Amino acid sequence: MINGSICQKLAEQLPLLFVCEERGEYVRIRTPYLYPDGDIIDLFCKKEGDVVVVSDLGETSRWLRMQSTSPKRTPKQRAFIEDICLNHGVEFYRGMLMARCRPDDDLSNVVTRVAHAALRMSDL
Amino acid sequence: MMLTDAEFQAILNDPTKRIDGDIAWRNDEDHSPSVEFYANVISNAGWPLVVWGSFNPLIPAVSYVLIYKNVGRVYGMDIGKDHHNPQCDQVGEKHKHRWTERFRDKEAYVPHDITAPAPELVSVRQQFCIEARLKHNGKLLDPPPHQKELPL
Numbered sequence: 667m668i669n670g671s672i673c674q675k676l677a678e679q680l681p682l683l684f685v686c687e688e689r690g691e692y693v694r695i696r697t698p699y700l701y702p703d704g705d706i707i708d709l710f711c712k713k714e715g716d717v718v719v720v721s722d723l724g725e726t727s728r729w730l731r732m733q734s735t736s737p738k739r740t741p742k743q744r745a746f747i748e749d750i751c752l753n754h755g756v757e758f759y760r761g762m763l764m765a766r767c768r769p770d771d772d773l774s775n776v777v778t779r780v781a782h783a784a785l786r787m788s789d790l
Numbered sequence: 791m792m793l794t795d796a797e798f799q800a801i802l803n804d805p806t807k808r809i810d811g812d813i814a815w816r817n818d819e820d821h822s823p824s825v826e827f828y829a830n831v832i833s834n835a836g837w838p839l840v841v842w843g844s845f846n847p848l849i850p851a852v853s854y855v856l857i858y859k860n861v862g863r864v865y866g867m868d869i870g871k872d873h874h875n876p877q878c879d880q881v882g883e884k885h886k887h888r889w890t891e892r893f894r895d896k897e898a899y900v901p902h903d904i905t906a907p908a909p910e911l912v913s914v915r916q917q918f919c920i921e922a923r924l925k926h927n928g929k930l931l932d933p934p935p936h937q938k939e940l941p942l
Binding site for chain 1: 818819820821822823824826828840842844846848849851853855857859862863866868871872873874875876887895896897898
């Protein structure tokens, strides 16, 4: 009974941590995750045909670049990013973390994967 | 290296900080939607400072930051991205970070001196420079036109 109530509370409350809002041509998802300085990780979705593209629009890479004086990532950082993308099934295209949600995919799963990749990349 | 509050305040208050020459926005190493610039800051005290600016027109979001080499960001301004403070308050999509010994650069506040919206890059930069006591002897050139392309 107690475990059931914990599960019920989580089922009710977890979705509220992700706030969606239309922003121009995108739907912005404000996640509960933070970059290491406390800035909030936002993701952006856009529907193209029957696919929804979920991306950070390059904000993680931009955030990371603003933290140091180095204009280029190190080979080690590049290798870690490749590893993170492999791990979470996310692409790194033109500085953007992104994943496609096809009709049979679970959008919440895709959003969580991209958010998790952003979180890990920001720790580099 | 740890910067003390007094050292940070001395850096911020130093009116000799300046950037010489025009600044041009450029693409980053990934050719992402964002453009950025990087400039060395000169000062009589010889603080090892650089300024980064970056602009993502898709959001739109802009950041200007002052970085102290070997320490990291000591001062910065973000528009277009919300912030959560260590005390658990949400600051909002326009905020500034200031170095403190306690929270380093993790604490932000609402800057009432920044009134320009993110796409007005020159105005935002000017307002940022005023509080940072940073003089720019030159122009901030317009960013290259953004190519609207779906990231597929």
